[in-house]
Amino acid sequence: MASTYTVLGTQLMATGENAGTWGTKTNTNLNIIEQIAGGYIEVDVSSTPTTLSVSDGSTGAALAHRCITFTETISENTVVTIPLDVQTFYIIKNSVSGSYSVQFKYVSGSGSSVTWASGDAGTKIIYATADDATNPNIVDATSAFVTATSTTTLTNKTLTSPKIGTSILDTSGNELALLTATGSAVNEFTIANAATGAGPTLSSTGGDSNIDINVTPKGTGDVVLSADTVTVGDAAAAATIRSSGAGTLTVTTGGASDLILSTNNGTTSGTVTITDAANGDITLTPNGTGIVKATDAADATAAVKIAGTETMYVPATAMYAESTNGAEATQTVLTAGNPELKAFDFDTSTAEAVQFNVCFPKSWDAGTVTFQTFWSASATDTGTGGFTLAGCSVASDVDYDLAFGTAVANTALAASGTQDDLMVNVVSGAVTIASVADDTNTIFRLVRDTGTDTNTGDLRLVGLKLFYTTDAANDA
Numbered sequence: 001m002a003s004t005y006t007v008l009g010t011q012l013m014a015t016g017e018n019a020g021t022w023g024t025k026t027n028t029n030l031n032i033i034e035q036i037a038g039g040y041i042e043v044d045v046s047s048t049p050t051t052l053s054v055s056d057g058s059t060g061a062a063l064a065h066r067c068i069t070f071t072e073t074i075s076e077n078t079v080v081t082i083p084l085d086v087q088t089f090y091i092i093k094n095s096v097s098g099s100y101s102v103q104f105k106y107v108s109g110s111g112s113s114v115t116w117a118s119g120d121a122g123t124k125i126i127y128a129t130a131d132d133a134t135n136p137n138i139v140d141a142t143s144a145f146v147t148a149t150s151t152t153t154l155t156n157k158t159l160t161s162p163k164i165g166t167s168i169l170d171t172s173g174n175e176l177a178l179l180t181a182t183g184s185a186v187n188e189f190t191i192a193n194a195a196t197g198a199g200p201t202l203s204s205t206g207g208d209s210n211i212d213i214n215v216t217p218k219g220t221g222d223v224v225l226s227a228d229t230v231t232v233g234d235a236a237a238a239a240t241i242r243s244s245g246a247g248t249l250t251v252t253t254g255g256a257s258d259l260i261l262s263t264n265n266g267t268t269s270g271t272v273t274i275t276d277a278a279n280g281d282i283t284l285t286p287n288g289t290g291i292v293k294a295t296d297a298a299d300a301t302a303a304v305k306i307a308g309t310e311t312m313y314v315p316a317t318a319m320y321a322e323s324t325n326g327a328e329a330t331q332t333v334l335t336a337g338n339p340e341l342k343a344f345d346f347d348t349s350t351a352e353a354v355q356f357n358v359c360f361p362k363s364w365d366a367g368t369v370t371f372q373t374f375w376s377a378s379a380t381d382t383g384t385g386g387f388t389l390a391g392c393s394v395a396s397d398v399d400y401d402l403a404f405g406t407a408v409a410n411t412a413l414a415a416s417g418t419q420d421d422l423m424v425n426v427v428s429g430a431v432t433i434a435s436v437a438d439d440t441n442t443i444f445r446l447v448r449d450t451g452t453d454t455n456t457g458d459l460r461l462v463g464l465k466l467f468y469t470t471d472a473a474n475d476a
Contacts, residue, residue, distance in 0.1 A: 005056040007085045007130075008036055008064040031059045036088065039065040045096060046072035049079040051107065054086075066091060073097040081107040087130035089141070093123040109135035187211050224254055231265060239263070307473060312358060312466040316343050319356040319446070319461075327352040327448070332460065334420060341420070343460040345378065346387075346448035353447040354461070359440070363470040366438050368430035372465040373446075375423050377415040383455035386412030386425060388447045389464075391433040393440035404445050405434035412453045420460075427467060 004012045010032050011025055018025055035041075043050065043062045055061035062068060063082055068090055070080065077100045084106050094102050094116040104126065105113035114126050125141045143152065170176040187206030194200050204211035215223050232239040243249035253259050253276065261272040270286040284292045284304070292304040321327050327344035334340065346352045360366075373387045390404035410428035415421070433442060444466075448459060 003057075005054075007054065007083065008032065008088065009054045009056045009058065009061055010036075011057040025057070028057060028059060032064055035059060035066070036064050037066060040067040040069075041065040042069045042071050043080070044072045045070045045078050045080055045102065046074055047078075048074070048076060049081050052080065052082050054083060067093075069093045069095050070102055071095050074100050074102070077101045077103070079103045079105060081105055082128060083107055084109065084133070084136055085130055086128050089125065089127035091123065091125055094121055105138055106136050111135045111137040113138050114140045189213075222252075226254065229265075305473075307363065307470040309467055310361075310364075310470055312360075312468065313463060314356050314358065314466060315463040316354075316461055319344060319354040322353040322355060322445070325350055325352050327354050327461070330460070332420075341376065341460055341462060343376075343462045345458040345460055347450075347458060348456055349450060351447050351450045353445055355443060355445050356464075357441055357443040358466070360438075360442060360468060361470070362438060362475040363472040364438065365469045365471040366436050367469055368432050370428050370430060370467045371410065372427045372467070373410060373425045373461060374463045374465070375425075375459045375461045376420045377423065377455060377457055378419065378460055379457035380417050380419055381456045382415050382417040383457075384412035384414045384453045385423065385455045385459045386410055386449040386453045387461070388449050389428065389431050389444055390447075391431060391442055391444045393433055393435045393437055393442045395435070395437055395440045398435075400443075402435060404443075405432050407445070407447065408432075409449050409452060412449065415455055422462075 003014055003017060006012065010029050013022065013025060041062050043052070052063040053061065054063055063086065066089075070092065074096050075098060078096070080102065082104075086106075092104065096102060099118045101115055101118050101120075103113055103115045105111075106128070109132070111129075111132060114124060116122065116124075122142075125145055126138060127141055128136070128138050130136045145152070164179060166179055167175050168177040168179070185206075187204060187208055190201075190203045190205040192201040192203065202213070204213050217223055232241060241249070241251065251259070256276050258276050259274040263269040268287055270284070270290055270292075273281075273283040273285065275281050275283070286292055292306060293301050294304045295301045316329075321329060321344065327346045330341070330343055330345050332341040332343065344354050369391070371389050375385060377385065386409055388407040388409045390407035392402045392404045394400050394402060408429055408431045410425045413423055413425045415423055436442075446461070446464065453459075
């Protein structure tokens with residue numbers, strides 16, 4: 001029986017054949033197998049079609065090499081063919097010159113083929129399937145492998161110490177992130193994921209002990225954090241927000257909403273609220289019984305004065321008795337060298353009165369006032385003593401001849417029973433001032449409330465506290 005040959009030219013010898021030449025033919029077969037396994041050859045494809053033919057029983061056939069490079073200059077689209085029954089795989093590089101394509105296909109049939117477009121000098125991994133007697137397919141397997149020029153999608157792959165160039169592209173091929181190298185860099189970002197209930201972390205790490213994270217917008221662009229709450233600092237130290245140089249740092253919200261600054265995620269924290277509105281307020285709200293403080297140029301820290309209740313003391317010496325039923329102005333000596341009482345004595349049975357006038361600061365809210373009286377008893381009587389207060393405001397170019405508002409009594413206070421003890425009534429209810437307005441002169445009328453109190457002696461009034469409310473930080 002005569003020898004036969006494989007599709008790639010290896011001789012299959014019949015039993016008892018080739019006596020005396022069997023060793024030589026076997027060596028040739030081994031050489032063919034070696035070139036099929038890993039042989040390399042360059043093929044001139046300057047003419048089309050270029051046919052890669054089998055060479056039965058001899059080495060050198062381009063068809064029977066694993067690695068092939070197409071060479072020479074082509075002047076038209078070129079076709080390279082192989083026989084219909086070839087079943088193997090190739091690593092083929094296209095190194096032709098000329099602006100034309102190169103197609104690798106079976107010699108006939110309508111099966112698939114592989115084509116290098118004009119100018120494509122890539123290397124492809126190709127397998128010839130011989131999967132059909134008349135229409136076999138040649139398949140480009142390159143997309144299943146990662147190569148220097150491939151656009152391979154990697155799924156669930158681990159890259160150890162990968163090196164990325166100057167950019168990362170998105171799925172449309174547009175730049176997603178640019179990477180800039182720093183010579184002898186020692187600091188970098190570390191991105192860490194997190195378990196349930198915690199957020200992932202972007203950290204500065206590297207050779208230095210204290211490293212910033214720098215976020216730099218382009219031109220006049222802003223650094224925008226799209227979150228309802230932004231937390232800075234950690235539990236170990238106070239958080240500081242500052243500019244990185246001599247420029248101005250602006251912290252703002254991303255839309256029409258208030259900006260609230262707090263600590264410890266708002267737990268046991270006061271707040272600074274910047275209201276988003278025309279003429280909006282900035283509200284400083286301490287937590288619990290905390291107070292708002294400020295530090296001056298001398299590093300002295302003290303409470304900030306906040307608009308609210310203010311006190312004005314009016315001594316008896318600033319008052320004057322009414323012309324009708326006026327209290328008697330007196331000066332009482334107790335012990336020589338000790339305080340003397342400059343007071344008004346109010347009779348026990350007649351509702352005697354005094355008056356005084358004040359000008360409230362511009363920061364006054366022009367609202368109601370309350371009062372507290374300071375007096376002593378002229379005898380050892382323990383009866384109660386109390387007063388009423390009424391007021392009216394006189395504006396510029398307005399006649400002083402006005403009626404007082406409704407008089408309001410404070411709560412009568414029982415005297416101690418010791419002559420000349422200081423007695424201080426509790427603060428009264430609200431006193432409504434007639435014709436009240438800013439920038440006015442306000443006159444008050446103080447009367448002993450003889451219809452209510454029970455003290456049988458004169459009450460010596462030494463002064464009065466007025467309490468009023470401000471609604472501005474100052475009198476500008």
